[in-house]
Amino acid sequence: MKTYTSPQTALGLSVICNLIGHKFRITKKITNHFHEYQCRCCGKQMTEDIYGRLIELTAERKEINSTLHFIFNKKQLQIE
Secondary structure (H helix, E strand, C coil), X not given: CCCCCCHHHHHHHHHHXXXXXXXXXXXXXXXXXXXXXXXXXXXXXXEECCCCCEEECCHHHHHHHHHHHHHHHHHHHHHC
């Protein structure tokens, strides 16, 4: 789901997130332990690292997550 905001609105929301904090929601379940998150206010995307800390979701990490999701699903089908 893509959302479009004007630069003024995005700037205002990012200031609110910087003061109050982000309100993340899970947008994609990669495995049982890894998820992708997106802020409800500013749209910032995050994922988890191997230690469970939130890190920024870059194009490289998004590709890694999709590969991990594919492998996880394939393994789950073999178990069943």
